[in-house]
Amino acid sequence: MKFIEKQSLFILIMCLLVPLAVPYPITGYIATVLMLIFIGINKKNLLLILFIYFPARPLLMELNSGLTYTGDLIILTLFISLLMENFKKYEWQISKYHFTVPFWLFCLVGAVAGLLNGVGIFPILFELRALLVTFLLLYIIGELNLERKDIFRFLKVILIFTIFLCLHGILEKIFSRTILLPHEWEMWNLSPTNRMRIYGAPANPNVFALFLSIQLFLSFFLFQSLKKYKPFVFLASILLSGTLLLTYSRGTMIAFGFAALVFIIWTRNKSFLKYAVGAFGLGLLLIYYPVLFASSKVEVSASVPMENMEIGSTPTSEHEHALSNRFSEMFSNTTLHQSTEWGRLYVLIKGLEIFKDHPITGTGLATFGDSATLSFSSPIYQEYKIGERMYTDNQYIQILVQTGVLGFLAVLAFILFTYRKIIKSRNGTLAVFTICLMLAALLAGLFYNILEDKTFTLFFYSCLGFCLQKDIILKD
Incomplete structure (x- = not known):
């Protein structure tokens, strides 16, 4: 048993990898059950x-559908297990969580509004699961x-793990989504604008960008605390920065750029400023432009005959200004017209049209x-003549x-109570x-349904759960 506990992380990782090598749902179900057993071995x-x-x-879901609900089940089992343990010991401090x-x-x-409106x-x-599964991590x-x-x-x-995701994303970019991706993903009919973006394992450039932005913050804390591996961590941050730029995620860059600025002003941490500027500067030079160059060479070698290409035009010239164009086109007439x-x-x-008809309790979840x-x-x-599969990509209008x-x-009260709880934690x-994560979420909510983003809410x-513990220190 001690050996299993000591090697538990390796065993758990293998439980994720084996179903990918043997892509039958049953292997995913068995792997999930095996992972849940570790509730009593190494939480x-x-x-x-x-x-x-x-x-x-x-x-993971695309490669093995048996892994679809693995994370949900792990969180629910952890939550129920801790709930039972603490109630047995009479140690559950409910007052600590009043702010939630x-x-x-x-x-x-x-939920009530949804039921009243025929949902x-x-x-x-389904929607409550999307909102609450990672929320339980706060208590866990x-x-x-x-x-x-x-x-x-x-x-x-x-x-x-993030380094592997970045390398996978870069290969996706260089080979134009033709290798290391499920066949169904390769066949996606993406617009030219989206096709040049890295989607990565999250299958969404904005979600990938959110994840990388958080990792850049966290890598700085590692950089400050580790002495022997500082060069490795900084090299990793260069890779992360370059990959983040290749997602071309405007909303994420704006939201986390603002969060980083607040962090620098609040903490007066000049070393973080140097770290961030160095990582992004070198990421641009050593990752972003070389990947674009390599991608253009692969495109040329596999492209249509040269006579079909415009004179003086190469895939490189088409993409080298893509990052700046993404921001300059945000408020162009074409973009505004398409958005309207x-x-x-x-x-x-x-x-706003629907809100005027249902101002007090709204139309309900899943509407x-x-x-x-x-x-x-x-x-x-049907009543409001809205097409199927519309996604708001705006958390505020969705809530309203x-x-x-x-x-x-209620959400506003939660934000204010959470802010007060964090400040009082003195961590x-x-x-x-x-x-700063909360500020990034408030800004990102203008562009994404941030409360449904499992990756962001996970962190x-x-x-927030760490802040409820009094002795957690992120730097020496």
Whole structure:
């Protein structure tokens, strides 16, 4: 048993890898059951595996459907296990979590409103799962009593995993999505603008960018604390920065650029500024441009006959200004027109129209551009002439439409109570970092449904759980 406990992380990783080599659902189910057994052997390593599973979940699901609910089951089992243990010992400090009540009220308002507006129970449960599964990590980590050494072990393992994701994404870019991807992904009909972006294992450039942005922050804490491996960590940050630039994710770069600025001003940490500028500068020179060059060479070798290409045009010249063009085109007439026709402005205008009809409690969960409406039909789409598979990509209008003023006020109360809880924790750098994550989420909410993003919420709620522990220090 001691040997299994000592090798538990390796065994858990193998439980994820073996179903990929033997891609039958049954192997995924067996692997999931085996992982759940580690609840009684090593909870910390089981928790760590979540930080590998969720960022790569779309790829894992595509390769083996038996892994679809592995993360959800791990979180639920951890939560129930800790709940039972603490109630037996009478150690569960419920008052520590009073600040989370408004979020549960928000979910309750959305669920009740959905039922009143004709939404079925399954779509509502589907959306509640999207909102609450990673939210439970707040309670799990708040009660698991992780030590400083545990956190840094987590950071080391996750950084190594992130390096593999970056290398995979770079190969995807160089070979134009023709290798190391499931065949179904290779066949995606992407627009020219999106085709040049790295989608990676998360199957979404914006989600990948959010993950890499968080990892760049966390790599700095590793860089500060590790003496022997500083060069390795900085080299990793260069790789992460270059890969982040290749996602061309404007919203993420704006949100985390603002969060980084707040972090620098708040902590007056000049070393972080030097680290970030150095990582992005070298990432641009050593990763971004070389990958574009390599990608262009591969495109040329596999492209149509040269007579079909415009004189003086190469794939490099088409893409070398892509990053700057992505930002300069944000408010162009063409972009605004497309957005109004079927984009974020269309969603905003349509959302305000619906909100006027349901201002108090909204139309309910699973009714307007959330993850549930991608799988279940919404009862309001026909009335308001909305096409199927519409996704809001705006957390604020989604909250207003689905939960009305009551739900919006509940979320606002949760944000304010959370901020106060973090400040009162007096956890120094960790507290500031968590607040910066929250600021990034508030800004990113203008561009994404951030509360449904498992990768972001995985890290944010985990950091929030860490803040509930008094002796966590992120730097020496």
